[in-house]
Amino acid sequence: MPDATGAAGGRSRRLVPPLLALAATLAYGMLGSQQFHHLVARSWDLGIFTQLTRAYGELRAPIVPIKGDDVNLLGDHFHPLLVLLAPVWWAWPSGEALLWTQALLFGLSAIPLTRLAIDRLGPGLGSLAGGGYVFSFGLQSAASVQFHEIAFAVPLLALSLTALLRGRVLGAVLWAAPLVLVKEDLGLTVALLGVLIALQYRGHRRHRRAGWALAGWGAGWFVLSTFVILPLLNTAGQYDYTDNLGSPLEVFWPPVKWLTVLMLLLVAGLIGGRSPLIALMLPTLAWRFTGTVEFYWDWYWHYNAVLMPIALAAMLDALGDRRTGLATAWWRRDAPLPVRRIRVTAVAASVAVTLLLGTAMPVLDVLRPQQWEPTWRAEPAAAALEAVPDGSVLAVDITLMAQAVPDHDVQWLHGPNRRVPDCVLSDRYAFSWGDGPPQDLQIWALQQWGVDYRMEFEDGGFTVVCRP
Structure with missing residues (x-):
């Protein structure tokens, strides 16, 4: 009409x-x-769905280690x-x-x-x-x-x-x-x-x-x-x-x-x-x-x-x-x-x-123009991810979880995973630490997985430790 x-x-x-x-x-x-x-990072959901999308893109079942082993x-x-x-x-x-x-x-x-x-x-x-x-x-x-x-x-x-x-x-x-x-x-x-x-x-x-x-x-x-x-x-x-x-x-x-x-x-x-x-x-x-x-x-x-x-x-x-x-x-x-x-x-x-x-x-x-100003942590974040070898099993907290998925096999730092990660990437400002991050990430990782880690990067609140 x-x-x-x-x-x-x-x-x-x-x-x-x-x-x-x-x-x-x-x-x-x-x-x-x-x-x-x-x-x-409002939650871990973006990391989870990024990992799911990667699996579908690689013609695999939507296995998402961020949620746990074989999930x-x-x-x-x-x-x-x-x-x-x-x-x-x-x-x-x-x-x-x-x-x-x-x-x-x-x-x-x-x-x-x-x-x-x-x-x-x-x-x-x-x-x-x-x-x-x-x-x-x-x-x-x-x-x-x-x-x-x-x-x-x-x-x-x-x-x-x-x-x-x-x-x-x-x-x-x-x-x-x-x-x-x-x-x-x-x-x-x-x-x-x-x-x-x-x-x-x-x-x-x-x-x-x-x-x-x-x-x-x-x-x-x-x-x-x-x-x-x-x-x-x-x-x-x-x-x-x-x-x-x-x-x-x-x-x-x-x-x-x-x-x-x-x-x-x-x-x-x-x-x-x-x-x-x-x-x-x-x-x-x-x-x-x-x-x-x-x-x-x-x-x-x-x-x-x-x-x-x-x-x-x-x-x-x-x-x-x-x-x-x-x-x-x-x-x-x-x-x-x-x-x-x-x-x-x-x-x-x-x-x-x-x-x-x-x-x-x-x-x-x-x-809001101020919201487009580069964050002082952008460069340290990129450098922290660069310090992790491509394809590594990486335990990471929520801040850089989604960013890490394309090049790494990502699991959550506080997750129930049984796999021992090759590297651990921590953000001392991440809300998931609750009462606060550990003073020494190497010692914390040793206590979590029973293997030694060495320092690879530390700047802007980000710390990367990897297995020798």
Whole structure:
């Protein structure tokens, strides 16, 4: 149907989504490069996924010694879709490449959702909604804590929900199906989406069957991956994260969980809470809020990224389509279109929840000139890595873990590995030392592995010792 705003609306639809995608890709990619070269390591995850990508790039099973001897990462979380990272390794064998890959995936997710927003809300509000989405707190925090497998889930969810709201049920099913190969818990999200499709289209035989098929696909893969595949590939023969779950009574406490829910509803413009699509957040929130890990509860880690496409899709569903004059084609075909004041307020709320975070927004680091100044530790870090012979078994702490993976057989300095490392690289400023680093790394390494090490390098807080 032609855009009611004429040529200006058509231009917005063609230009704004790819421009937002480009802006987000550059912003998140530069944030990643900034962190990588400033030796910012938020956790060991970037090192882990870099090692997995190297294994896939070398056509090997995803054995990740950083997690322990012979650890197959498919026994940690079920993410076989990450095999698609192999070409990334061939083109750019570096952890920095993963950060740009994630940035690209986040950026691309904005294209279908922003086009839908412009179609439904008009060029002005639609563009603002798309910008609010692609720079939402959920995507910014995920980019800030570096690469995770959920990067692949974000565009898949965006494409699936966009197709659904356009009435393309088969497309929605096909885009949602691969989510079960991104992470095991997403099977529940896929199953719930299938149930919603089946219930909404219960009068349409083909679509109803597609919905129930998707529900069975999601539920089946959740059970198979969680209770069969993960324990089978896990070195301990179990699903590692069962111990992270607490009592269901803990779902509602502490209050930070309610703050997270409020932030998510605001991203959905509050009115998105009227859409059945908002229920797709429940599987993710259920395991997070029953979890005993504090990082699960708040806004500043990567766990909200997969909820951002759901939030925008729910808001667009509830706000309706200006072209048809109906609130939605999803749950009440005869509902009147919300007045413009409501549409403006909803989009403003969606954008404001991120803006209110102010200077805490991670992507602002890209705009701060001082953040681009070279760190005084860059040269010592490079020299420390150079002091380790290529191909060595290297025990390293988190700071240079990802940087060490391309040229060394890396394990964690504090890990359970039985292999005696050829070299040990320590950063006295690494947070993983807890109470503080040892005064003499040679003595510490001797006590850990029972062999002698000699000093090879020491500068900038980095120390390298190797076996004679």
